[in-house]
Amino acid sequence: MEIIARMNVGGPATQVMGLCERLNHEEFDHRLYTGHVEGGEGDHLHLRNSAVEVHRIPGLGRSVKPADDYRALSGLTRAMRGFRPHIVHTRTAKAGALGRVAACLSGVGSARIHVFHGHLLYGYFSPAKRHLYVRTERLLAHVSDRLVTVGSQVRDELLQAGIGRPEQYVVIPPGVRAGPVPDRGAARAALGLPQDAPVVAYVGRLTQVKRPDRFVAVAHAVLGRIPGCHFVMCGGGELGRQVERDAETVRDSFHLLGWRGDVETVYAAADVVLLTSDNEGTPLTLVEAGMAGTPVVSTLVGSVSEVVRDGHTGLLSGTDPDELAAHTVRLLSDPGLARRMGGAARDWTTYAFNLDRLVSDTEDLYRSLCETRGRHLLARGNGR
Template identity: 75%
Template structure:
């Protein structure tokens, strides 16, 4: 294709912080066929603690910063960001506007409508905010807003079937609008176990359990701490490593003080594969998830996981085969952790099965291929005149 006939894609995300949506954006931006697609990324700014610099410092992606398009909600900033997006769309004239995260989804789809450029509109739900985020009144408002935004969309993409089904059950969108595109991940070279432990200052032979992710309420670091206490009661030599940061860090530090010698708080690390390699188990304790990339990455590193059975986690972790799932209950999670720490053969078999499964199902090349196919099917579409192909990508 000649450059002037490429499919123009304007991708909008509120913040490129350390998290699943940002990883997907970078994987797409770096892997997409530049001869067929003119793909441009528009994003806001994030606080230093959110890890924006870790994602973008070494990336080859050209980033267009949009003032006001950050995490916080501010009516004045949001309106300014909206009209900056309208102006950017009128200059770029994209065939497709592709939004991620709730705020960017609202502003981006509204801007696409106001701009008059006729772009097809895609919004990605990497999870949803239906559970664990809002009071009942705010939840009703959130659902009402998402229903309106869905009516302004050509395609609604979810990272898993369970996320799609929960959104449909809430009346958000129509079944024919939805496409399930699982995430795609590329993990860096995984070091050997001994080298990883030496790098992190961990004992060579101690059992190690890792938490990787943001320290926020929905991730339930308090539950992680409860699991750790229960595990330590039965496996006193166990060490727990926390790779991440967030607003609950100080609360976690206060809570773990009685068992401080069993914990290592690493903060954000770019070499997350070192953390997975050092761990015997990766533990996720969240109340709500989409398709967590932490568990995909752990699988690629051949580290078995124990997780709450929420969102589309069961589409990543094959319970009893590549890891163990539990209710959001600290006692049950601790039982699973102890089981894996106590049975090296089971742990090894699950880790190997997890690596085989995640490498096949969640490679970034598959993500790029699925997304390129979706873009081709939507070129020139509008919500009034859809030219969509199959919804089973």
């Protein structure tokens, strides 16, 4: 039983879609429970080769709303008693909390897995809310069989916060299906970009933790040294209007695309992909950019260093816009270096973050839990 608050365009939903499509359905009866599917109200999630039934849980969402949360908790508990899954597999903070509490209330005896695609320790909350988040996750760890993180650094930061025990953790990096990448000329024509200008791209949500304001600050610094550079922002969020205002003075060099389903076109058109976040897990933007052969410049946060091999597949930096700008200018000014890093990034990400590896790691985790839980139930049945 896989539980996620929303199936949208984010990294967690991308991982779920890959598992829905590729898991061995003869071995695993894998069912998806969610509160919302982006772009539709139907009861099926349409994948490349099949359609997966979606089980809707009314009230399940990201925001804290006591009435909705109670409704979602009740719905999940009833669903567990009806399905009686061997494993409850939760993703995202809200679904992780409600799903694990429901697993306790249901009395079914399922093994419980929660996935941290990142964490909310930095860049999200006030100190008081962060304290509450940490206390809640510590309590939930006590009723979890496995805690999965997308990178080793994310695991280490959670352990430093006192969340869970080392033996509970399993690191399973994300898996990405590489889509067809158009050639540079076609990509730039599709986006209305000049064919011969340097292009820097941002792909992600326009929210505070992603720091799109920092991307705009980097753009100003780069334009001071490379006046003909163009900057592309692909994404949406609550800071969209603020980004428009911040970029007003350089609007001829800025292209705000909103959300696009063909992110491969953005990567193909770019000379550099820039990530400016204060906090990350293992960002799929950098994996996808690598698979497209585009070098990246990124802040050194979360498990970014497990995606970007500094000096080999891209350049890592502190959070200072001038430092990020200097790395970006270096790549834009040395096409040979950028080309070598892009090729190395393609080789590395295709090897380390492919979808088949994600599916294999997840199936191995499910099997190990079923074997462990089976031995435990057998011991209880024998009075031991």
